[in-house]
Amino acid sequence: MSNAVASRAGLSTRRLAGLALGAAVALFVLAGVAMPDSTPGKVLRVAFTKSALAATLRLSVPIAFAALGGIFAEKSGVINIGLEGLLIISAFVAVYAADVGGSVWLGLLVGVLASTLLAGLFAVVCIEFRADQIIAGLAVWLIALGLAPFASQAIYGGPNTESLEGSFGTITVPVLSEIPFFGALFDANPVVYLMFAAVGLSWYALNRTSFGRWVVASGENPKALDTAGVNVTRVRYAAVLLSGVLAGFGGAALSLSLGQFIGNGATMVNGKGFIAIVAYLFGNYNPVGALLSTFLFAGLDALQIRLQAAAIIAVPQSLVRTIPYVAVIVVLALFGRTRIPEAAGDHYESGED
Amino acid sequence: MSGDDRSGGARRRGRAALERLVRASAAERVFISTAALVLSMAVGVVIVLAAGRMTTCGEAAAVYFGVGFCYDPFAVYDSLFLGALGNPINPLFRPLEGQFAPPFRRGWSPLNGQMAVTLRETTILVFTGLSVAVAFRAGIFNIGTQGQLVVGALATALAALYASPLVAGLVGTLVLIPFGLLVGALSGGLYGAIPGALKAYADANEVITTIMLNFVATGVALYLVAGPFKDPASAANETVSLPGYAIFPPVVFEPRDDFSVLALLFGVALVGGVYYLLEHTAFGYDIRTSGIQPEAAEYGGVDAERTVVSSMAISGALGGLGGAVYVLMIIGNYQTGIPAYGFDGITVSILAGNNPLGVGFAAFLFGVLKSGSIVVDVNTGAPPQLVGVLRGLIILFVAMPEFFRLLGRRVVAIEPERPVATDGGRPGDGGDDAGAEAGGEVDE
Numbered sequence: 001m002s003n004a005v006a007s008r009a010g011l012s013t014r015r016l017a018g019l020a021l022g023a024a025v026a027l028f029v030l031a032g033v034a035m036p037d038s039t040p041g042k043v044l045r046v047a048f049t050k051s052a053l054a055a056t057l058r059l060s061v062p063i064a065f066a067a068l069g070g071i072f073a074e075k076s077g078v079i080n081i082g083l084e085g086l087l088i089i090s091a092f093v094a095v096y097a098a099d100v101g102g103s104v105w106l107g108l109l110v111g112v113l114a115s116t117l118l119a120g121l122f123a124v125v126c127i128e129f130r131a132d133q134i135i136a137g138l139a140v141w142l143i144a145l146g147l148a149p150f151a152s153q154a155i156y157g158g159p160n161t162e163s164l165e166g167s168f169g170t171i172t173v174p175v176l177s178e179i180p181f182f183g184a185l186f187d188a189n190p191v192v193y194l195m196f197a198a199v200g201l202s203w204y205a206l207n208r209t210s211f212g213r214w215v216v217a218s219g220e221n222p223k224a225l226d227t228a229g230v231n232v233t234r235v236r237y238a239a240v241l242l243s244g245v246l247a248g249f250g251g252a253a254l255s256l257s258l259g260q261f262i263g264n265g266a267t268m269v270n271g272k273g274f275i276a277i278v279a280y281l282f283g284n285y286n287p288v289g290a291l292l293s294t295f296l297f298a299g300l301d302a303l304q305i306r307l308q309a310a311a312i313i314a315v316p317q318s319l320v321r322t323i324p325y326v327a328v329i330v331v332l333a334l335f336g337r338t339r340i341p342e343a344a345g346d347h348y349e350s351g352e353d
Numbered sequence: 354m355s356g357d358d359r360s361g362g363a364r365r366r367g368r369a370a371l372e373r374l375v376r377a378s379a380a381e382r383v384f385i386s387t388a389a390l391v392l393s394m395a396v397g398v399v400i401v402l403a404a405g406r407m408t409t410c411g412e413a414a415a416v417y418f419g420v421g422f423c424y425d426p427f428a429v430y431d432s433l434f435l436g437a438l439g440n441p442i443n444p445l446f447r448p449l450e451g452q453f454a455p456p457f458r459r460g461w462s463p464l465n466g467q468m469a470v471t472l473r474e475t476t477i478l479v480f481t482g483l484s485v486a487v488a489f490r491a492g493i494f495n496i497g498t499q500g501q502l503v504v505g506a507l508a509t510a511l512a513a514l515y516a517s518p519l520v521a522g523l524v525g526t527l528v529l530i531p532f533g534l535l536v537g538a539l540s541g542g543l544y545g546a547i548p549g550a551l552k553a554y555a556d557a558n559e560v561i562t563t564i565m566l567n568f569v570a571t572g573v574a575l576y577l578v579a580g581p582f583k584d585p586a587s588a589a590n591e592t593v594s595l596p597g598y599a600i601f602p603p604v605v606f607e608p609r610d611d612f613s614v615l616a617l618l619f620g621v622a623l624v625g626g627v628y629y630l631l632e633h634t635a636f637g638y639d640i641r642t643s644g645i646q647p648e649a650a651e652y653g654g655v656d657a658e659r660t661v662v663s664s665m666a667i668s669g670a671l672g673g674l675g676g677a678v679y680v681l682m683i684i685g686n687y688q689t690g691i692p693a694y695g696f697d698g699i700t701v702s703i704l705a706g707n708n709p710l711g712v713g714f715a716a717f718l719f720g721v722l723k724s725g726s727i728v729v730d731v732n733t734g735a736p737p738q739l740v741g742v743l744r745g746l747i748i749l750f751v752a753m754p755e756f757f758r759l760l761g762r763r764v765v766a767i768e769p770e771r772p773v774a775t776d777g778g779r780p781g782d783g784g785d786d787a788g789a790e791a792g793g794e795v796d797e
Binding site for chain 1: 400404405407408424494496551555557558560561562564565566568569572573575576579580690696699700703735736737738739740741742743744745746748749751752753755756759
């Protein structure tokens with residue numbers, strides 16, 4: 001009992017901290033509006049440009065796709081902490097396939113396939129062989145972190161691949177793309193539209209289809225689902241494979257938009273898979289919520305790039321670059337206490353065998 | 354209800370997993386680790402062959418089943434393992450063919466340069482492996498050893514640099530090295546305590562926070578060595594080099610090998626120290642019981658929050674020490690682009706079953722792999738990143754003991770899971786969810 005009281009007290013402190021943070025942001029915005037020539041004013045002016053929104057959307061794609069994948073897996077009861085690895089493997093394979101096949105769309109497809117295969121391996125290891133999901137997820141990440149630069153070294157002679165000739169190009173909606181700020185929504189890379197479509201479809205699948213209900217039940221009360229005659233193992237396999245498909249889109253879009261895979265250090269994925277996990281936790285497992293929190297992290301990233309370019313704040317680049325990571329920690333500390341699916345992380349053994 | 358918040362569920366689950374790793378009997382642990390290693394190597398053969406098909410080369414290095422491959426996996430493993438030891442085997446020594454020449458190559462000495470590389474990598478991996486092991490034993494997934502190592506390395510490089518004019522000569526060595534190690538341990542420990550406190554008091558999942566803090570550490574370190582603390586005489590982002598007397602003195606090995614037996618002995622002493630701490634002190638008992646069964650630990654009067662923070666601080670301090678030794682033994686200053694010792698430490702610890710004594714062996718094995726990958730690159734042209742792939746594969750295989758149990762049931766009869774006497778608080782036989790999940794056999 002004392003535990004519950006303590007945790008409630010902790011929550012209120014955190015809520016207070018959250019409110020303080022919100023107030024600080026509001027104050028910053030107010031100052032910016034009141035004094036357009038002050039630093040806050042300049043920051044706001046940079047933040048609300050069409051190019052900033054365009055950058056936010058572009059940076060959101062890998063995180064949002066991975067977050068959607070993470071939602072399906074975790075809702076079904078399998079915590080997929082290996083999203084980062086799925087992004088890395090699809091990012092590399094997509095560029096390689098596009099290079100060999102000569103088409104970015106082929107690259108996208110093969111990238112998705114690679115990520116799905118790796119997710120399938122993860123699913124077998126977790127579901128069939130009852131590996132701990134966290135450790136298996138870490139293994140997926142580390143395998144991809146080793147395999148992608150390894151393959152790149154073998155094929156391209158270095159951890160970075162060569163640059164591709166073609167790219168996705170942009171789809172521009174006439175008139176609407178002329179709107180200030182929001183015009184960026186109508187003048188974007190096709191993968192950005194794919195991202196919005198995936199969010200909508202995921203929301204629909206989770207909330208309006210029987211597959212969605214099975215996924216939720218498999219994570220909340222697998223026993224009941226089993227009793228109802230649905231194979232829990234199959235639902236979990238489907239959900240984990242789906243997380244591979246979705247993360248594959250994210251990783252492939254990331255590298256194909258740039259036209260190159262960068263495999264140095266933490267690779268070009270650079271923690272986006274882990275940020276995606278926080279994005280869907282913060283979004284409370286709701287695809288739309290996950291997209292909005294993705295915008296928050298990607299927006300901060302876009303803003304720091306713009307701020308550096310415009311030289312408004314005299315903070316060095318390497319420090320500003322850590323802002324999204326710090327934001328993730330702050331969000332997790334303030335709002336990390338989300339309710340995870342009851343049976344998430346647990347192995348489920350049907351009584352039949 | 355513990356299931357009503359994220360931390361409750363995550364903690365419960367994390368513990369169950371770690372418990373399963375810890376609870377396996379020693380023989381089973383050794384079997385699983387060995388089998389995982391062998392299987393990873395077997396998968397590695399396939400990967401090397403596949404990579405050898407995807408690349409282009411003048412003439413095939415190996416031909417199997419009539420197909421030519423650019424890399425010969427057996428030559429790769431030969432370079433990887435024997436190359437790391439300085440190629441000790443006499444080419445005329447072929448016992449299988451009835452040729453019993455002296456087994457060691459003429460002129461081979463165990464004190465060769467490649468052996469020094471192997472041992473110096475081993476030294477750093479002992480620290481990072483212990484760092485991960487302590488956290489895992491406490492039921493905490495510290496993925497942030499890399500960041501803690503970076504912080505420790507930078508702090509040591511700067512502190513030793515600013516303290517170095519005050520002393521000189523042998524006195525300088527005797528003062529600066531312990532001082533540098535202390536700074537590394539303290540700074541790494543503080544940096545490790547941050548995710549510990551976030552987990553204990555704000556329920557922030559430590560897997561995510563420690564990974565994010567790795568990025569933060571690298572970013573801040575880059576800022577510091579590219580800006581305020583940059584060596585003005587260097588084009589690279591690095592600090593001013595430490596004077597010779599601030600570096601671990603080379604004993605037995607050549608100075609150019611950047612390896613000191615003293616540092617390795619310090620690492621070995623720490624292996625014993627951490628083992629003693631975990632197995633024979635009241636605090637270690639608290640850590641282990643919190644890792645295995647936190648409800649029982651709390652019922653027994655363990656302050657759960659404090660245990661989380663202090664185990665993370667110790668874990669971070671060990672990572673920070675790794676960074677300090679890296680600076681004081683290998684590079685002599687702080688440079689950007691520190692190798693991923695922290696991630697290797699995860700594999701080292703998991704391979705060792707999170708047992709400090711096992712970490713010593715696993716660190717040597719990984720030292721061989723790290724050092725051998727350089728030889729592989731030079732001798733066979735195969736990508737040295739192969740070791741990175743093996744690192745992940747080994748974790749994957751160790752993580753699924755069930756796989757080996759199924760496999761083992763066909764080969765040898767393995768006894769069912771038995772709690773190890775030294776593990777102290779052993780979970781109940783059912784009823785409590787942690788015990789039930791660990792077995793995985795109980796219906797929910």
